[in-house]
Amino acid sequence: MDSRARLAIAGAGWSARNIARGVEKAANLDIIAISNHDIVKARNLAREFSIPTTVDSHLDLCVMKDVEGIIISLPHRLHHPVALDALEHGKHVLVEKPIATSTNDAREMIQEASRRNLVLGVYHQNRFNDSTLLAKQMIDSGKLGKLLLAKIEVYLKRDGGYFTESKWRGRLNMEGGSALINQAIHDIDLALHLIGDVDLVAGFQSHLMHDIETEDNAVAAFKFTNGAFGTIQASISVKTPMGTSLTIHGTRGAIEIRKDSLIFFKGDGNIDRRDFAGERGISSKELKILSHGRLLQDFSNAIKEGRAPAITGTDGTRALELIESIYTSARKSTVMGVNHARAS
Amino acid sequence: MESRKLARNLKAGMIGAGSSATNIAATIATIENLSLVAIADKNIDAAKKIAAGHDSKIVSDDYKDVCDDESVDFVIISVPHGLHHEITMYALKHGKHVLVEKPIATKIEDAEEMIDTARKKNLKLGVHFQCRFFDAVQEAKKLIDGGKLGKILQANVSVMWYRDDDYYQKSGWRGTWVLEGGGSLINQAIHPVDEMVHLVGSVKTLFGLWDHAIHDIEVDDLTAAAFQFENGAFGTLQTSTATKAAFPAKLTIFGSEGAIQIDGNILTIHDADGKEKVIDYAAKHGGQVGSAKDPSKFSLLAHGRMMMDFCNAIIEDREPVVNGEAALESLKVVRAVYESNGEKIITL
Numbered sequence: 001m002d003s004r005a006r007l008a009i010a011g012a013g014w015s016a017r018n019i020a021r022g023v024e025k026a027a028n029l030d031i032i033a034i035s036n037h038d039i040v041k042a043r044n045l046a047r048e049f050s051i052p053t054t055v056d057s058h059l060d061l062c063v064m065k066d067v068e069g070i071i072i073s074l075p076h077r078l079h080h081p082v083a084l085d086a087l088e089h090g091k092h093v094l095v096e097k098p099i100a101t102s103t104n105d106a107r108e109m110i111q112e113a114s115r116r117n118l119v120l121g122v123y124h125q126n127r128f129n130d131s132t133l134l135a136k137q138m139i140d141s142g143k144l145g146k147l148l149l150a151k152i153e154v155y156l157k158r159d160g161g162y163f164t165e166s167k168w169r170g171r172l173n174m175e176g177g178s179a180l181i182n183q184a185i186h187d188i189d190l191a192l193h194l195i196g197d198v199d200l201v202a203g204f205q206s207h208l209m210h211d212i213e214t215e216d217n218a219v220a221a222f223k224f225t226n227g228a229f230g231t232i233q234a235s236i237s238v239k240t241p242m243g244t245s246l247t248i249h250g251t252r253g254a255i256e257i258r259k260d261s262l263i264f265f266k267g268d269g270n271i272d273r274r275d276f277a278g279e280r281g282i283s284s285k286e287l288k289i290l291s292h293g294r295l296l297q298d299f300s301n302a303i304k305e306g307r308a309p310a311i312t313g314t315d316g317t318r319a320l321e322l323i324e325s326i327y328t329s330a331r332k333s334t335v336m337g338v339n340h341a342r343a344s
Numbered sequence: 345m346e347s348r349k350l351a352r353n354l355k356a357g358m359i360g361a362g363s364s365a366t367n368i369a370a371t372i373a374t375i376e377n378l379s380l381v382a383i384a385d386k387n388i389d390a391a392k393k394i395a396a397g398h399d400s401k402i403v404s405d406d407y408k409d410v411c412d413d414e415s416v417d418f419v420i421i422s423v424p425h426g427l428h429h430e431i432t433m434y435a436l437k438h439g440k441h442v443l444v445e446k447p448i449a450t451k452i453e454d455a456e457e458m459i460d461t462a463r464k465k466n467l468k469l470g471v472h473f474q475c476r477f478f479d480a481v482q483e484a485k486k487l488i489d490g491g492k493l494g495k496i497l498q499a500n501v502s503v504m505w506y507r508d509d510d511y512y513q514k515s516g517w518r519g520t521w522v523l524e525g526g527g528s529l530i531n532q533a534i535h536p537v538d539e540m541v542h543l544v545g546s547v548k549t550l551f552g553l554w555d556h557a558i559h560d561i562e563v564d565d566l567t568a569a570a571f572q573f574e575n576g577a578f579g580t581l582q583t584s585t586a587t588k589a590a591f592p593a594k595l596t597i598f599g600s601e602g603a604i605q606i607d608g609n610i611l612t613i614h615d616a617d618g619k620e621k622v623i624d625y626a627a628k629h630g631g632q633v634g635s636a637k638d639p640s641k642f643s644l645l646a647h648g649r650m651m652m653d654f655c656n657a658i659i660e661d662r663e664p665v666v667n668g669e670a671a672l673e674s675l676k677v678v679r680a681v682y683e684s685n686g687e688k689i690i691t692l
Contacts, residue, residue, distance in 0.1 A: 148587055200686060202689055206576065208577070208600075219571070229567075249584065250587065251557075333549070
């Protein structure tokens, strides 16, 4: 059996390019086809990354015999129907975050993959960041003591063109939300990964700046099952992009996790700063691509070894469950219990 | 040096002689025409100690002796939070203007009664939120009111500190609902919460969580909340006295055109180009601001401005800058967090 996985990408946007670059860092897979509604974009990526086949519909990928799995990099709302098409045709699926725009859709995807014994992975590449891996070690080994609080901060600039020049962003039925489901979801996923499930949440959201249907600003407070608290502050309408961070406070210490760094604030007042791009002697962009490579390699190995990927459909739904609860909380002005589906 | 002279003589009485009172007494000594003529504390030795430097004629273990004395123009109340209401009401009923420590009270209805009584009796009620007089806060107010941050989108208060078990166990009042009225939020974080409502506006709806995560106390050593202001902006807060990796207390305000951060008397301005400007007013004033770990050094400059404003409010018969209504806003936020308790969204 060929030890290299043969995958295809559905979608040829900005995000698909990052995936293609990540593939270059993974040793065990090839992208053998790419589809995009606007085929010119697909051709451009195909040329740049030497992808042999270009088609204009994901359905064409679904019927290609050589394709073992499909990576879905499309507007959020399309994740669910395209994943179901792929699974139906016996293809493994790696889907971009969010896994879907509703937990109902996500559950259907999970059931379908399970029924067909196919691998369903979710593309939360930041789980593979050096900073996340170190944070996980530190927390699990008790370096922070008892965990008290997770603070998620997302302050990004998405100016007018980001929405006005997009056919799907800012639209409720296509993007399914904005600041939370598109941007904050990364750090929300990390908080759940590092600390555990959430029992209850309430939040507030609105579009304060952009003329969109979805939210450009949101806040929430929540309680983890283990008793720790969490807060989310997300804005994609600030001109001062202060970036994204997850700070976890424990009784003995705190860590501030960013994509390419981790700062450890120790109980004795000392501070340890790790700059992973610097340590590896690469740019922070390159560092980001390393995480893509790790995720892609894990997914390909899961296919080859017939095992679950590091981030399963169920695991990859947890962030969406919390975000969906925040949307409902904001709409109904009520506190929401969060029922995380457990891996069976 | 800012003028520290009153237009006419005023006589202050002081109730409570703890560490905070010591700072206030030191401030009184720097103001011309202001004298501390009476002081009371249940611990008479503490009262005597402060009185010694002030030529105070009344030193008592009963606060009523201070309120009853005819020569006293106003009383400063620096006692456990839970006693603010009772002593303020007594002082007002005996015709004294009142400057009470933060928080104004532990219950909203108590605070409202204090405010109503002062108004009816035409007496001044001031609350000791001296941080409003920090240059950092005043400059922030100018920036926001001048539109420099654009539309205000979000605010965050973060006070992640540590207090050891002794702090609660050896105190006769901390850690209890009746006397402290809360923990990390009402005591440690109330200043930045006050600054936040001063700078951004009133909070409309709030969801909050609190817990005593590590200390054997009734009240909170950990809180978190998310909320929306009347003007539509959003906010979050986190407070604790349970983490040994203490961070500076920070208020951050995010606008569409820029952001500011206030840490004590240090103002950091993040402009739209991503540039960061740090103005350290504490250093400018010769390091008169201590850290929260060393409250004895808390800005005597801001204390002085606060005291001058309150005394001038009496002399000029106007409202003090931080009157009861102004101070009620932060208490409303605090109480909403405690009442929400992870169960409901509170409308303030």
